[in-house]
Amino acid sequence: MGRGTLELVSDICKKLGFSKTAFVVSGEKTMDIAGRHVIELLEQAGMKVGHILVSSPTLWNVRAVEMKLKRRKPRLVLGVGGGAKIDVAKLSSARCGIPYFSIPTTASHDGIASPLASIKGLAKPFSAMAQSPMAIIADTDVIIKSSQRLTASGCGDVIAKVTAVRDWRLAHKAKGEYYGAYAASLALMSAKLVMENANLIKPNDEEGLRVLLEALISCGVAMAIAGSSRPGSGAEHMFSHALDSVAPNSALHGEQCGVGTIMMAYLYGLDWKRIRDKLKTVGAPTNAGELGIKPDNIIQALVKAPEVRPERYTILQEKPLDKDSARKLAEATEVI
Numbered sequence: 318m319g320r321g322t323l324e325l326v327s328d329i330c331k332k333l334g335f336s337k338t339a340f341v342v343s344g345e346k347t348m349d350i351a352g353r354h355v356i357e358l359l360e361q362a363g364m365k366v367g368h369i370l371v372s373s374p375t376l377w378n379v380r381a382v383e384m385k386l387k388r389r390k391p392r393l394v395l396g397v398g399g400g401a402k403i404d405v406a407k408l409s410s411a412r413c414g415i416p417y418f419s420i421p422t423t424a425s426h427d428g429i430a431s432p433l434a435s436i437k438g439l440a441k442p443f444s445a446m447a448q449s450p451m452a453i454i455a456d457t458d459v460i461i462k463s464s465q466r467l468t469a470s471g472c473g474d475v476i477a478k479v480t481a482v483r484d485w486r487l488a489h490k491a492k493g494e495y496y497g498a499y500a501a502s503l504a505l506m507s508a509k510l511v512m513e514n515a516n517l518i519k520p521n522d523e524e525g526l527r528v529l530l531e532a533l534i535s536c537g538v539a540m541a542i543a544g545s546s547r548p549g550s551g552a553e554h555m556f557s558h559a560l561d562s563v564a565p566n567s568a569l570h571g572e573q574c575g576v577g578t579i580m581m582a583y584l585y586g587l588d589w590k591r592i593r594d595k596l597k598t599v600g601a602p603t604n605a606g607e608l609g610i611k612p613d614n615i616i617q618a619l620v621k622a623p624e625v626r627p628e629r630y631t632i633l634q635e636k637p638l639d640k641d642s643a644r645k646l647a648e649a650t651e652v653i
């Protein structure tokens with residue numbers, strides 16, 4: 318990670334034993350931003366490089382990439398783009414048993430480093446286990462040009478670890494679920510560092526962006542260590558997944574998780590105001606209006622959230638919400 322790291326792509330390939338064939342998964346815009354340059358660099362190093370442009374992270378697109386991979390049989394897949402392109406590259410390469418590199422062009426969520434992929438059309442509405450990247454090349458010169466909204470959303474996804482880890486600990490105590498203190502500490506430390514450095518996370522600030530990228534990568538590593546999304550995803554994520562079904566395509570994943578974290582922190586008796594203020598500092602939404610979501614949909618999502626993942630024990634299983642108590646929670650935290 319750092320300035321100009323994209324230029325190192327062929328060296329990193331060589332170091333890790335890839336020198337013949339590769340396949341780039343990118344999007345229309347991200348091809349211009351970084352994908353084409355990656356292909357040029359690899360070709361200059363004598364590699365044969367195929368590519369595909371994908372749009373949304375759907376099972377349909379994952380299958381389309383898989384078909385290409387089966388035909389071309391590359392040794393390596395490189396996902397170049399925002400979260401969606403990387404998720405498609407991650408799942409399709411995992412299904413074909415091919416290692417993959419993550420080359421993010423935004424810092425919008427922890428999928429840039431986690432082994433999980435968020436794909437529409439799978440049997441369940443939450444992320445599926447795929448594989449961890451063999452390398453992550455995060456060029457801050459590229460990512461700094463993406464919109465602050467995406468960066469702020471990435472902060473929301475990291476700050477969400479405050480309640481995700483609480484839920485994990487709760488499940489350990491209440492249900493005897495496996496709990497890994499190292500993975501939990503790593504995720505919590507990421508959230509802590511992003512909150513402490515929130516004032517640095519602003520447009521055109523490389524230092525702040527590095528803090529966020531390190532945090533996102535550490536969260537991905539925490540999930541890889543735990544072997545599940547537990548350190549990174551609790552009730553605040555279930556709220557976000559429920560919002561995706563009651564108010565589709567309204568706000569970004571990390572934005573929704575950030576607002577969910579404010580409310581779950583309240584249920585845990587944590588300092589929810591500090592969480593809200595840190596989200597505000599980085600420019601992330603902290604209420605329904607800023608998310609562009611109707612208050613009623615917030616309430617619906619809160620009530621529906623535990624159904625998204627009934628086997629995952631969280632504060633919402635411990636303290637179930639009905640319409641009334643959900644409204645009270647959203648009002649108390651000024652989300653509605």
Ligand SMILES: [Zn+2]
Nearest residue numbers: 426427474574
């Ligand atoms: Zn997330």
